[in-house]
Amino acid sequence: MNDFVYSCPVKVYFGAGAAQKALSREMGRYGKRVMLAYGGGSIRKNGTYDAVAALLREAGKDIVEFPGIMPNPTYRKVQEGAALARAQKIDFILAVGGGSVIDCCKVISAQAKTDRDIWQMEFEDHEYPAEFVPMGVVVTASGTGAEMNNGAVITHEEKKVKTGVLGAFASFAALDPAHMMSLPARQVVSGGFDTLSHCMETYFGSPRTANVSDEINEAVMRNVIRNLRIVAEDVHNEEARRELMWDSALAENGILKLGKVTDFQAHMIEHQLGAYTDCNHGCGLAVIHPPLYRCLYHGAVERFAHFAEAVWGVDGDGKTREETALAGIEALAAFIRDIGLPTTLAGLGVEPKEEMLRAVADSARIQPGCCRRLTPDEIYGILMACR
Amino acid sequence: MNDFVYSCPVKVYFGAGAAQKALSREMGRYGKRVMLAYGGGSIRKNGTYDAVAALLREAGKDIVEFPGIMPNPTYRKVQEGAALARAQKIDFILAVGGGSVIDCCKVISAQAKTDRDIWQMEFEDHEYPAEFVPMGVVVTASGTGAEMNNGAVITHEEKKVKTGVLGAFASFAALDPAHMMSLPARQVVSGGFDTLSHCMETYFGSPRTANVSDEINEAVMRNVIRNLRIVAEDVHNEEARRELMWDSALAENGILKLGKVTDFQAHMIEHQLGAYTDCNHGCGLAVIHPPLYRCLYHGAVERFAHFAEAVWGVDGDGKTREETALAGIEALAAFIRDIGLPTTLAGLGVEPKEEMLRAVADSARIQPGCCRRLTPDEIYGILMACR
Numbered sequence: 001m002n003d004f005v006y007s008c009p010v011k012v013y014f015g016a017g018a019a020q021k022a023l024s025r026e027m028g029r030y031g032k033r034v035m036l037a038y039g040g041g042s043i044r045k046n047g048t049y050d051a052v053a054a055l056l057r058e059a060g061k062d063i064v065e066f067p068g069i070m071p072n073p074t075y076r077k078v079q080e081g082a083a084l085a086r087a088q089k090i091d092f093i094l095a096v097g098g099g100s101v102i103d104c105c106k107v108i109s110a111q112a113k114t115d116r117d118i119w120q121m122e123f124e125d126h127e128y129p130a131e132f133v134p135m136g137v138v139v140t141a142s143g144t145g146a147e148m149n150n151g152a153v154i155t156h157e158e159k160k161v162k163t164g165v166l167g168a169f170a171s172f173a174a175l176d177p178a179h180m181m182s183l184p185a186r187q188v189v190s191g192g193f194d195t196l197s198h199c200m201e202t203y204f205g206s207p208r209t210a211n212v213s214d215e216i217n218e219a220v221m222r223n224v225i226r227n228l229r230i231v232a233e234d235v236h237n238e239e240a241r242r243e244l245m246w247d248s249a250l251a252e253n254g255i256l257k258l259g260k261v262t263d264f265q266a267h268m269i270e271h272q273l274g275a276y277t278d279c280n281h282g283c284g285l286a287v288i289h290p291p292l293y294r295c296l297y298h299g300a301v302e303r304f305a306h307f308a309e310a311v312w313g314v315d316g317d318g319k320t321r322e323e324t325a326l327a328g329i330e331a332l333a334a335f336i337r338d339i340g341l342p343t344t345l346a347g348l349g350v351e352p353k354e355e356m357l358r359a360v361a362d363s364a365r366i367q368p369g370c371c372r373r374l375t376p377d378e379i380y381g382i383l384m385a386c387r
Numbered sequence: 388m389n390d391f392v393y394s395c396p397v398k399v400y401f402g403a404g405a406a407q408k409a410l411s412r413e414m415g416r417y418g419k420r421v422m423l424a425y426g427g428g429s430i431r432k433n434g435t436y437d438a439v440a441a442l443l444r445e446a447g448k449d450i451v452e453f454p455g456i457m458p459n460p461t462y463r464k465v466q467e468g469a470a471l472a473r474a475q476k477i478d479f480i481l482a483v484g485g486g487s488v489i490d491c492c493k494v495i496s497a498q499a500k501t502d503r504d505i506w507q508m509e510f511e512d513h514e515y516p517a518e519f520v521p522m523g524v525v526v527t528a529s530g531t532g533a534e535m536n537n538g539a540v541i542t543h544e545e546k547k548v549k550t551g552v553l554g555a556f557a558s559f560a561a562l563d564p565a566h567m568m569s570l571p572a573r574q575v576v577s578g579g580f581d582t583l584s585h586c587m588e589t590y591f592g593s594p595r596t597a598n599v600s601d602e603i604n605e606a607v608m609r610n611v612i613r614n615l616r617i618v619a620e621d622v623h624n625e626e627a628r629r630e631l632m633w634d635s636a637l638a639e640n641g642i643l644k645l646g647k648v649t650d651f652q653a654h655m656i657e658h659q660l661g662a663y664t665d666c667n668h669g670c671g672l673a674v675i676h677p678p679l680y681r682c683l684y685h686g687a688v689e690r691f692a693h694f695a696e697a698v699w700g701v702d703g704d705g706k707t708r709e710e711t712a713l714a715g716i717e718a719l720a721a722f723i724r725d726i727g728l729p730t731t732l733a734g735l736g737v738e739p740k741e742e743m744l745r746a747v748a749d750s751a752r753i754q755p756g757c758c759r760r761l762t763p764d765e766i767y768g769i770l771m772a773c774r
Contacts (some may be wrong), residue, residue: 001629003402008395014645015390212610212630212637219602242388243599246645250599255642258401258633 001211002259010148010253011172014246018176019052019138026172027059030134031091037066037081037105038096043140046182052096052138064088069097072274072281073104075119075156082111085133093135095170098191099144099281102137103152106167109133119156122165132168140179142245143191143282145198145252147173155275162275163268163365175249177242185235189339190282192228192244196221197266197285198251200307204296204371205262208303217256218310220247225311225335232339263370266292269379272360277350286341287348290333291385297325299372304328345386357383388598389646397535397640398559401633405563406439406525413559414446417521418478424453424468424492425483430527433569439483439525451475456484459661459668460491462506462543469498472520480522482557485578486531486668489524490539493554496520506543509552519555527566529632530578530669532585532639534560542662549662550655550752562636564629572622576726577669579615579631583608584653584672585638587694591683591758592649595690604643605697607634612698612722619726650757653679656766659747664737673728674735677720678772684712686759691715732773744770 013022027034034056043049056063066081085093085108095105110129111118121127137147146152150169155162180188199221203214224247230240250256269292270284297304305321308314308328312335316324336343345352361380366373374382400409414421421443430436443450453468472480472495482492497516498505508514524534533539537556542549567575586608590601611634617627637643656679657671684691692708695701695715699722703711723730732739748767753760761769 001401001626001633003405005398005400005408007398011392011394013392014388018390021392210613212607212634215606215610216603216637219606220599223599223602239388246388247599250603250642255637 001213002207004258006254006258008148008253009169009171012175012249013172014175015242016176016178018174019179020055022136022138022172022174023052023055023059026136027056027061027092032060032062033064033089033091034061035064035066035081035085035088035090035093036096037069037093037101037108039067039069039071039098039101041067042182043096046179048096048138048140048179052094056094061092064090069101069104071100072155072162072278073100075154077104078107078111078118078154081105081108085112090133093133094138095135096138096140098139098141099146099153102139102144102146102170103154103167105135106146106150106152106170107154107165109135109168110166118165128166135168135170137170137173138179139173139175139245141183141187141191142175142180142248143194145195145248145250147175148249148253153271160275160359161363162271173249175245177238177245180241180245181236181238185231186283186340188231188235188241188244189228189341190280190286191248192224192231192282193286193336193339193341194282195244195248195251196224196228197282197289199224199256200289201264201266202251202256202260202262203307204300204303205260205264206371207260208300211259213256213258213260220250220256221311223247228339261368265296265364265366265370265374268366269360269364269382272364273350273383275363276356276360279348279350283342283348286336287343287345287386288382290329290336290343291382293329293332294326294385295374295378295382296371297329301325303371345383352383352387354384388600389594391645393641393645395535395640396556396558399562399636400559401562402629403563403565405561406566407442409523409525409559409561410439410442410446413523414443414448414479419447419449420451420476420478421448422451422453422468422472422475422477422480423483424456424480424488424495426454426456426458426485426488428454429569430483433566435483435525435527435566439481443481448479451477456488456491458487459542459549459665460487462541464491465494465498465505465541468492468495472499477520480520481525482522483525483527485526485528486533486540489526489531489533489557490541490554492522493533493537493539493557494541494552496522496555497553505552515553522555522557524557524560525566526560526562526632528570528574528578529562529567529635530581532582532635532637534562535636535640540658547662547746548750549658560636562632564625564632567628567632568623568625572618573727575618575622575628575631576615576728577667577673578635579611579618579669580673580723580726580728581669582631582635582638583611583615584669584676586611586643587676588651588653589638589643589647589649590694591687591690592647592651593758594647595687598646600643600645600647607637607643608698610634615726648755652683652751652753652757652761655751655753656747656769659751660737660770662750663743663747666735666737670729670735673723674730674732674773675769677716677723677730678769680716680719681713681772682761682765682769683758684716688712690758732770739770739774741771
């Protein structure tokens, strides 16, 4: 166990009536003016909007609407929200949505409290916001785990960069599986794969000697895989949906990352693919992971072999460690096919132009802690292998 | 996954220099007058006292000493601490010790803020304290996980009851394995067994259908068992000590309990045995667990069989589920012998008088959520089987 400092200040309400419980217990602490932020309007169709708005009115709040947060939320949208929050003297931001809505609000929460440009502040001056408009979350799509941390993935269109920005922690998060039951099957499965990716990208970081964070991670990965197989067959299976909703939060509440430096190269590559193509995040990760791991495993054969045995049930008897490692990667690839996620860029709806893939490879921001830090040429090779 | 509400407000500093980091970063938020609470004085011998006192003085604090908190801390000691905190207008309580010191301080923190008697308030009026003197923790002995929650185990001598009382959460906890390296081997091992017991008593609560909390729990149990075997052979193994220190916190930070109602009958029986005999907590649990489980498993054969396979590596092939379940309990019993913990009341240093055991059985406070709720006669039978 390496050294760490840990706190997760988000209070979680999980299960039936979570939004009702959370809003009635928590909203009394905050002022009257609430920004209600959401996405493309599906919550207006499935009843979640009406339920949440009624709870806010019951709590005596004035609602200021901020709709239209897009998948892959943009920096422009952050600025629009921050301007609205300032103009309307917003006391509290309630994000009702999935990772895109939540992430956008985390950065609005910070940007509304400072005259400095948050992007310049974080990426050029390397300073981080310290003041935030308080916020809460009602989760309507899971997988990103955005409700549990203060990282936000934002796309800066002019700069053609999609990357992590630090914003606010939510004070509370309501996770009611009922709010997610109208999601399309593809989104449920791709969200679950995003969770699995968070687990794997933590697991293949360093150190890779035995430690309880990784052993817990193996348990969460097995749970995600089992329940993803169930929802791929029957998207209405409520128990599997509940497990996946909590798995998503667990993968990003920090518990799996304690004492670890994470890898997250698949995410960094996918983020840039998303910046260039606006592809679905979980599906993009599904395409990238197997070719990435076929390239990475040489740097960590024993860890990949252990992953194969502990997570995929590969029998290592009579195999070299390298063969076992590769069998694990092929089990992951077969799983992606089994649950119906895309396995190529074409399947992802992306035209695999070499120039664009080169630009993605050259702009991917690879972080420290990697299993083996890939060069832009290697990333380009991986993307070409995804065609 | 059943419904739950979860937050753990304790900020953890884990690893080398944790106390230095925690005190220098956190103490600025609190007033000048700090109660420095500890136990029998071992921290004065091993240098921890001097280091912590110097850090408090550096932070500009006045130190008010509160030494002499005993193992199995008493309600009288709580009242003594609360009176001192009031008289000295204490702004912050720093508990430096293991579970006994931490638990005593949690209740002092509550009692110092009210004129009502906390015992009467919680157990007769069923009301819980809402105001606390803020507190922090420097852990010097682990196993109880007391640093992560707001439950405190206190012995009321006149009432002959040792039980859980709700008190304060620490704002921060410093977990530096270096502060524990001078602990006697027996205390390291019995503390680790307390952690394993917390895991098992959560695992055998309800529900017992597959869920991610229990799968994580299995991972933590395997980690505790592996590392306890290491420290039983070599108490100075630093990596194993580090893992056990974080396992202890994990077992009680709530993550394993999400969506579960816990069992905790072994703890409830041991608490009363402790109230009557002042025995070591972890050792008492070691004596009680196998006979308790031999009596309990009929109510949850499949869960005990799964425990045998997933945690102890029992091969269920060619065995009935009952045989597999029993093989797991015998593996637990063998493990207790292997790591040198007592297996009988005599080994625990307790004279097994029938009248005393009857009183223990009759006064054990069995809670809801049990695997199978034992009657006082059954508990008496279990205690007689411990002779």
